Amino acid sequence: MxxxxxxxxxxxxxxxxxxxxxxxxxxxxxxxxxxxxxxxxxxxxxxxxxxxxxxxxxxxxxxxxxxxxxxxxxxxxxxxxxxxxxxxxxxxxxxxxxxxxxxxxxxxxxxxxxxxxxxxxxxxxxxxxxxxxxxxxxxxxxxxxxxxxxxxxxxxxxxxxxxxxxxxxxxxxxxxxxxxxxxxGDFPGFVSNRISHLFFNEAARLIEEHGLQPDVVDTIFKRCFGHRMGPLETIDLIGVDTVTLTLDSLFDSYQDPRFQASGLLRSLMADGRLGRKTGAGFYDYGASPGGSPGATTNSRRKA
Ligand SMILES: NC(=O)c1ccc[n+]([C@@H]2O[C@H](COP(=O)([O-])OP(=O)(O)OC[C@H]3O[C@@H](n4cnc5c(N)ncnc54)[C@H](O)[C@@H]3O)[C@@H](O)[C@H]2O)c1
Incomplete structure (x- = not known):
């Protein structure tokens, strides 16, 4: 049975x-x-x-x-x-x-x-x-x-x-x-996102201010810090919209300017470049919109 x-x-x-x-x-x-x-x-x-x-x-x-x-x-x-x-x-x-x-x-x-x-x-x-x-x-x-x-x-x-x-x-x-x-406990952003969204935002600001390529920033995190993914790849995996909305929510809660979403995140969101789920974000995922969450970063090109 x-x-x-x-x-x-x-x-x-x-x-x-x-x-x-x-x-x-x-x-x-x-x-x-x-x-x-x-x-x-x-x-x-x-x-x-x-x-x-x-x-x-x-x-x-x-x-x-x-x-x-x-x-x-x-x-x-x-x-x-x-x-x-x-x-x-x-x-x-x-x-x-x-x-x-x-x-x-x-x-x-x-x-x-x-x-x-x-x-x-x-x-x-x-x-x-x-x-x-x-x-x-x-x-x-x-x-x-x-x-x-x-x-x-x-x-x-x-x-x-x-x-x-x-x-x-x-x-x-x-x-x-x-x-x-x-x-x-129950505090905005909890442990993971109260910390991660600060460096996600800073990574986007660095690109905006210094014209760096996303993979330069990501490579530093992977090769120097031993992270499996860099911050910009991670934003693309989570979704540029979700990261930006999370920063907005954290800013509302803490009123800390560090949580004010970078202009680059906002313009990517406005352009519908939401990351893997739309096929492009900081990187271009070619013909696989919807993204393969488990895929390695080899499947994407710099945008
Ligand atoms: N993306 C991530 O990696 C991740 C990880 C952990 C938690 N979260 C959280 O999970 C939630 C969803 O995030 P996401 O990135 O999957 O967002 P998303 O925008 O990709 O998906 C949200 C889905 O909710 C649906 N939706 C909206 N209003 C609805 C309603 N009234 N009834 C039924 N469906 C409705 C939308 O159609 C959409 O498909 C958010 O709160 C986010 O912060 C996201």
Missing amino acids: SETKRTIGVLGAGAIGSTVCADLVLHGFRVVLVDTDPAALDRARDVVVEAARFGPMLRPALPRSAPEDALAAVAPSADLTALAACEFVVENVSERWEVKEEVYRALDGVLPPGVGIGVNTSSIGIGRLAATTRRPDLVVGVHFMNPSYLKDTVEVMRGADTSEECMTYVRGLLGDLGKTAVVV
Whole structure:
């Protein structure tokens, strides 16, 4: 008799949500994947197929699955109410307070009592979002790294009201994905992005002020500091829009001019050069818009 699969909701199928969805299905979950943009749902299918094909080569601990089986475990929908049957929802909609606030109010009305929400945000306070719901004890920050299926650690943000029961559930879920939770407090940007977005922004400013090539900056980080990716490659992977919106949110929170997004980030965003997901950002990814999150940097040219 086949075991009934557990079902997790993934809300937002963009740069990170698509990889969280892939991670879950490769680990044997069913996923209800909700996004208002049908193109995002289509691109997420490609990410799931790519993760099934190449993920286990890049992260040997990742379970193997035929691409068609992985795809069969995803139920895509544009309708939020499709999430009502899930045991937990990971929210990954755009990093704008107005968007998230509206989504949390609606989601709270759709989910049965007792169902928790994992906030996959880059900078927004967990307590602030939790306060828009009637289940603040069940709202917890889960900051997945990109691409989720290749990463073994998640930054978990515990809000002031997050219950011990919710923390236990999340640790268990992450454990089922072969991940370790590093728990931090609830402050804007948490540990990872409060620090990383300062050097992302400075890297963009250096290019703007001194006309350096992106790969000069990235090479210093990789060769001299031993980072696997440089800051500009990382911005392209995350998304120029998400990084810029995160800087805006950090500036709103801290009023520190170091978080004022560089003009270059803003002009790339205005031009739709969002990085891998649009095929070009600081680098040009040729004919593969949507980007291959697991691909090496060999697949891109300087823009
Ligand atoms: N990109 C990353 O590497 C990364 C990593 C960790 C966390 N995050 C966070 O995850 C969230 C998503 O980031 P992203 O980079 O994937 O953004 P994205 O712009 O690539 O994707 C966001 C998706 O949300 C969808 N969306 C917007 N409003 C919606 C709504 N009301 N209902 C359903 N879907 C809606 C959009 O159509 C889009 O597909 C942000 O909060 C971001 O800070 C991003």
